[in-house]
Amino acid sequence: KAGVTQTPRYLIKTRGQQVTLSCSPISGHRSVSWYQQTPGQGLQFLFEYFSETQRNKGNFPGRFSGRQFSNSRSEMNVSTLELGDSALYLCASSLAPRSPLHFGNGTRLTVT
């Protein structure tokens, strides 16, 4: 069974631009969560979706948004990029909330 797929693997953007990251969950998984990982803050929860509905949101500014489609695929968007948004963005899927999360290998975003 294929794992969680995130695209692109690497991305370089400049300040002020916006970016969209994509996540395809494991087949049959309906819950998708996003995390940001930086050396200074570690792994931090961004948001969680289940059946196209956002169920939980972390403490990030409104520039960070996401959505989930009917096929459970998810995207997250960051607008007006700042240097501090440089990070590894990880997507995780699970069968349902409270099931173990399975993570992808992330998208490495660099903002210059």
Place this chain on the structure above:
Amino acid sequence: DAKTTQPPSMDCAEGRAANLPCNHSTISGNEYVYWYRQIHSQGPQYIIHGLKNNETNEMASLIITEDRKSSTLILPHATLRDTAVYYCIVRVDYGGATNKLIFGTGTLLAVQP
């Protein structure tokens, strides 16, 4: 939210058992203990989870103390490929099931040849 405390780093000889401790003294009755690990440049990998009974799977064993205030992850025969950061997490529940996990800084396990 229950927090966890782990040693920042540990060493283990290849072929020996690696025992990774975790303290979660404020855990509540319906919160599970989860373990994940992250190998450099990869996403975290789920290892095992438990509520109060000891658990074992093909990767590891999880021993939870009777008072549930601490646990130990055991890798029975550590290999070089087990070198990673290991995270002990208590599952957060805000009035309903959630996938919001609070990761600490974890334990960097270095398996030595």
